[in-house]
Amino acid sequence: MKALLSLLIVWMSLPSFSQKAIVSGRITDSTKMGTIEGAQIHFLKNDTTIMSGFRGSYRIELKKHLSDTMVVTHWKYGSVRVPVALLAGAMEELNIAYPVSCKSFPKTGVCPMCHTGANSIRIVYGMPSKEMFEKSEKGEVKLGGCVVDDCMPHYHCKTDRIDY
Ligand SMILES: [Zn+2]
Numbered sequence: 597m598k599a600l601l602s603l604l605i606v607w608m609s610l611p612s613f614s615q616k617a618i619v620s621g622r623i624t625d626s627t628k629m630g631t632i633e634g635a636q637i638h639f640l641k642n643d644t645t646i647m648s649g650f651r652g653s654y655r656i657e658l659k660k661h662l663s664d665t666m667v668v669t670h671w672k673y674g675s676v677r678v679p680v681a682l683l684a685g686a687m688e689e690l691n692i693a694y695p696v697s698c699k700s701f702p703k704t705g706v707c708p709m710c711h712t713g714a715n716s717i718r719i720v721y722g723m724p725s726k727e728m729f730e731k732s733e734k735g736e737v738k739l740g741g742c743v744v745d746d747c748m749p750h751y752h753c754k755t756d757r758i759d760y
Contacts (some may be wrong), residue, residue, distance in 0.1 A: 615661075617682035639665070640664060692759075704752075705751050717754065738752040
């Protein structure tokens with residue numbers, strides 16, 4: 597029993613050692629409902645850049661910072677900044693409907709893809725409290741990260757996996 601307990605303690609403390617998480621998804625063209633290949637995806641704090649590949653797909657392992665800003669750039673559509681905040685060991689799917697403009701972010705909580713707010717949650721920015729972490733683990737809010745500018749989505753649709 598003692599051995600089991602110490603094993604459990606080692607296991608529970610592991611995530612603090614391995615600050616890694618995986619983000620993957622697709623970059624989509626929100627005007628034509630197609631996918632965008634060859635978009636540059638840069639993670640500011642992790643200082644890592646990848647390109648979206650076949651059918652707009654991308655996949656990256658974040659090794660340094662689990663809270664970061666993802667900057668997606670394409671020659672035709674310009675740039676969009678998407679805040680990401682992951683828990684250690686998480687595998688998050690994040691699809692980005694693009695291009696978006698600040699003005700297009702509604703404050704009503706009605707998803708532009710499924711036209712309902714039934715499965716949408718608020719995105720919370722800033723350093724999360726313990727309570728907010730617990731809420732995000734239950735899927736009640738989405739943590740938006742600590743980098744805030746004036747062009748941020750307010751909601752996340754869990755059905756379509758988009759921020760809007
Ligand atoms: Zn939706």
